[in-house]
Amino acid sequence: xxxxxxLLAPGGDIESIKxxxxxxxxxxxxxxxxxxxxxxxxxxxxxxLTGIVxxxxxxxxxxxxxxNIIITESEIKTLINLLNKLVNKRINGVIVQDLGLxxxxxxxxxxxKIHASTQLTTHNTGQIQFLxxxxxxxxxLSRELNLxxxxxxxxxxxxxxxxxxxxxxxxxxxxxxxxxxxxxVLDGKSGNRGRCSQPCRDQYVTTPAGKEFPLNxxxxxxxxxxxxxxxxxxxxxxxEGRMKKxxxxxxVVNAWRNLLDxxxxxxxxxxxxxSLYQVxxxxxxxxxxxxxxxxxxxxxxxxxxxxxHFSAIMERATTEGLQQTKKELYDLRTxxxxxxxxxxxxxxxxxxxxxxxxxxxxxxxxxLTITAAETPSPSFAPFTVHSRTRLVPVKxxxxxxxxxxxxxxxxxxxxxxxxxxxxxxxxxxKSEKLEKQLFLSHKELTxxxxxxxxxxxxxxxxxxxxxxxxxxxxxxxxxRPTLSVVISSRAELQRCQxxxxxxxxxxPNCFExxxxxxxxxxxxxxxxxxxFPAVLIGDDYTAAVDILQQLxxxxxxxxxxxxxxxxxxxxxxxxxxxxxxxxxxxxLLCLKEKFNCTGAFISNELSRxxxxxxVPPEQFRLYYSIYHPILLMTxxxxxFPQIEGCNKSxxxxxxxxxCSRSTSITTLKNETLxxxxxxxxxxxxxxxxxxxxxxxxxxxxxxxxxxxxxxxxVPTETKSALDNSRLIQTFKQxxxxxxxxxxxxxxxxxxxxxxxxxxxx
Numbered sequence: 190x191x192x193x194x195x196l197l198a199p200g201g202d203i204e205s206i207k208x209x210x211x212x213x214x215x216x217x218x219x220x221x222x223x224x225x226x227x228x229x230x231x232x233x234x235x236x237x238l239t240g241i242v243x244x245x246x247x248x249x250x251x252x253x254x255x256x257n258i259i260i261t262e263s264e265i266k267t268l269i270n271l272l273n274k275l276v277n278k279r280i281n282g283v284i285v286q287d288l289g290l291x292x293x294x295x296x297x298x299x300x301x302k303i304h305a306s307t308q309l310t311t312h313n314t315g316q317i318q319f320l321x322x323x324x325x326x327x328x329x330l331s332r333e334l335n336l337x338x339x340x341x342x343x344x345x346x347x348x349x350x351x352x353x354x355x356x357x358x359x360x361x362x363x364x365x366x367x368x369x370x371x372x373x374v375l376d377g378k379s380g381n382r383g384r385c386s387q388p389c390r391d392q393y394v395t396t397p398a399g400k401e402f403p404l405n406x407x408x409x410x411x412x413x414x415x416x417x418x419x420x421x422x423x424x425x426x427x428x429e430g431r432m433k434k435x436x437x438x439x440x441v442v443n444a445w446r447n448l449l450d451x452x453x454x455x456x457x458x459x460x461x462x463x464s465l466y467q468v469x470x471x472x473x474x475x476x477x478x479x480x481x482x483x484x485x486x487x488x489x490x491x492x493x494x495x496x497x498h499f500s501a502i503m504e505r506a507t508t509e510g511l512q513q514t515k516k517e518l519y520d521l522r523t524x525x526x527x528x529x530x531x532x533x534x535x536x537x538x539x540x541x542x543x544x545x546x547x548x549x550x551x552x553x554x555x556x557l558t559i560t561a562a563e564t565p566s567p568s569f570a571p572f573t574v575h576s577r578t579r580l581v582p583v584k585x586x587x588x589x590x591x592x593x594x595x596x597x598x599x600x601x602x603x604x605x606x607x608x609x610x611x612x613x614x615x616x617x618x619k620s621e622k623l624e625k626q627l628f629l630s631h632k633e634l635t636x637x638x639x640x641x642x643x644x645x646x647x648x649x650x651x652x653x654x655x656x657x658x659x660x661x662x663x664x665x666x667x668x669r670p671t672l673s674v675v676i677s678s679r680a681e682l683q684r685c686q687x688x689x690x691x692x693x694x695x696x697p698n699c700f701e702x703x704x705x706x707x708x709x710x711x712x713x714x715x716x717x718x719x720x721f722p723a724v725l726i727g728d729d730y731t732a733a734v735d736i737l738q739q740l741x742x743x744x745x746x747x748x749x750x751x752x753x754x755x756x757x758x759x760x761x762x763x764x765x766x767x768x769x770x771x772x773x774x775x776x777l778l779c780l781k782e783k784f785n786c787t788g789a790f791i792s793n794e795l796s797r798x799x800x801x802x803x804v805p806p807e808q809f810r811l812y813y814s815i816y817h818p819i820l821l822m823t824x825x826x827x828x829f830p831q832i833e834g835c836n837k838s839x840x841x842x843x844x845x846x847x848c849s850r851s852t853s854i855t856t857l858k859n860e861t862l863x864x865x866x867x868x869x870x871x872x873x874x875x876x877x878x879x880x881x882x883x884x885x886x887x888x889x890x891x892x893x894x895x896x897x898x899x900x901x902x903v904p905t906e907t908k909s910a911l912d913n914s915r916l917i918q919t920f921k922q923x924x925x926x927x928x929x930x931x932x933x934x935x936x937x938x939x940x941x942x943x944x945x946x947x948x949x950x
Contacts, residue, residue, distance in 0.1 A: 289775030315751025359429025697869025796949025
């Protein structure tokens with residue numbers, strides 16, 4: 190018999206969850222009204238969760254809760270309160286991005302299985318091992334990977350007892366997930382907080398290539414790739430769509446359920462995907478999976494493509510023909526909604542009602558019999574519990590003074606009403622067989638209630654709540670921060686030769702077959718600290734590991750957790766780069782305790798007040814970048830065909846290694862985005878103005894061990910009237926408290942911004 194692949198469906202509201210279950214999903218994932226990466230979705234109230242879990246489990250469907258955002262320090266207490274509830278809700282796992290949350294779950298909430306979110310952009314074997322050390326049981330792989338790369342990671346997952354899942358339908362992001370800051374910078378709405386305003390879907394000033402939506406990708410569809418995904422060893426296929434309506438979820442899940450069932454039956458995955466075009470789509474591409482990254486992955490319209498698709502098939506080229514198709518689609522979707530509602534008509538997320546019958550007499554025990562309120566109920570077996578102490582008459586004098594009202598119907602009902610907090614609700618309490626004016630202590634009644642709750646919970650004991658003490662700010666000690674300078678080329682190194690500042694050298698994403706040039710560079714310049722990038726895929730990751738192992742440097746900076754894991758294994762001092770999105774004390778504690786990390790960059794998305802609350806572990810250095818080009822996103826797609834055009838039909842290895850090119854696009858608000866591609870690096874989008882934050886040096890004294898400035902050559906609008914030598918010297922004076930240096934920097938570097946430092950997330 191073939192192994193089964195889990196079909197994982199989205200749930201943006203209760204209706205969507207119901208139709209996903211009705212359509213045959215093996216699991217559903219959804220967010221509660223806090224701490225999840227679909228802020229604009231309806232999401233689910235905690236009080237609804239019990240009924241949803243009961244409904245799902247009754248239909249052999251698992252439930253995963255998304256807590257896939259970064260968590261600020263002030264939210265930790267609220268987060269712990271939520272986890273204390275979730276750990277007793279019979280959910281099957283939580284989907285996580287924040288490394289501090291990984292740490293808390295692994296240490297205090299071991300009952301909850303942890304799934305690594307796509308926001309962690311997992312794309313190499315070292316990252317899977319890193320997440321395994323954090324007790325992740327499943328990893329959602331980056332959408333940018335091809336089938337060969339997925340096969341390698343699935344094998345690594347198997348070797349480390351970690352399941353792998355792949356998105357197979359729904360929206361494509363232009364940026365590697367978790368590394369996108371465009372919405373945060375432009376609109377103050379962080380994608381790492383689930384508030385992405387999707388600027389990549391926006392209209393821009395028409396580009397020279399004639400595109401108005403140059404950053405807009407078609408939707409992802411792996412409908413014709415199931416056999417290859419199966420052969421690659423993928424454990425779960427995941428549908429995107431927590432922002433979509435219930436009829437969309439029903440249609441897509443039903444199509445994939447049928448596809449999987451046919452595949453299990455006859456080893457064939459038929460490509461009848463017409464139903465997928467009947468609901469919202471931006472047309473479809475499987476370019477990432479097939480390794481065909483080209484201009485055909487884009488569509489110059491972010492709206493629903495269904496009517497245009499069917500109009501083209503039916504050769505309706507006129508405006509009237511398009512309108513006719515839209516009318517037919519409207520009627521078709523109305524029919525889908527009606528069928529979906531019929532499917533879920535009998536499905537309820539209401540709690541299972543129970544009846545309790547009380548019986549007892551003087552000198553005997555209190556007997557409570559619990560039965561299902563609705564019959565027949567084959568899934569519920571009646572049971573009886575008994576008090577440990579005997580019932581006694583209420584003393585006359587106490588009754589007259591109102592000190593003890595006795596165990597009457599009202600008192601008993603109030604004592605048992607808290608059972609409504611379980612997966613069940615108390616529908617009726619029968620007390621006809623209970624003698625009047627009897628006494629049972631409150632302590633004994635509480636014990637009975639707990640016993641009933643224990644049995645109702647499948648005889649699984651409730652996990653007691655965790656209480657964390659807040660990290661206390663240590664006594665302030667004078668810290669004299671040092672300055673580091675980021676460069677990425679030999680030319681920049683030459684311009685910085687005279688400085689005594691520490692030099693961080695950023696390595697590329699892609700390496701030629703012979704990586705000796707990099708090993709020689711660091712060997713010749715012992716003062717250089719290697720900085721490994723956030724994205725390292727396949728052979729490029731292998732090359733980066735080889736560089737690390739051959740160099741055995743004293744220290745590195747890395748934005749990639751796979752390289753972090755290798756440094757940890759080799760005993761190399763390493764610093765967590767800004768792409769690891771460190772925003773709370775527990776993340777820092779995780780990095781230090783689990784991976785011997787010695788320092789971390791604090792995220793530039795945080796405000797002054799949010800940074801101020803962070804408490805680093807002892808002997809742990811904090812870094813902050815005070816001047817740099819603002820990276821908005823990193824993409825595996827080539828952006829130039831959409832903007833200026835390109836002679837290449839698709840992205841190949843030569844493009845990655847040797848293309849060096851820059852251009853720009855302009856928003857309808859007249860803001861410029863800089864598109865830059867340097868040799869060996871993926872295309873990147875930058876803000877028009879660089880980040881400059883001189884305030885933090887005096888705002889938060891004695892917190893940071895190091896401030897960093899980035900002098901890599903990115904053609905933004907920001908210009909400096911100071912040469913590199915003078916610039917570095919002035920920043921050094923700033924760190925010593927010079928107000929003149931602050932004024933000189935702000936006068937000579939412009940235009941700049943540090944809006945995120947004021948606003949935060």
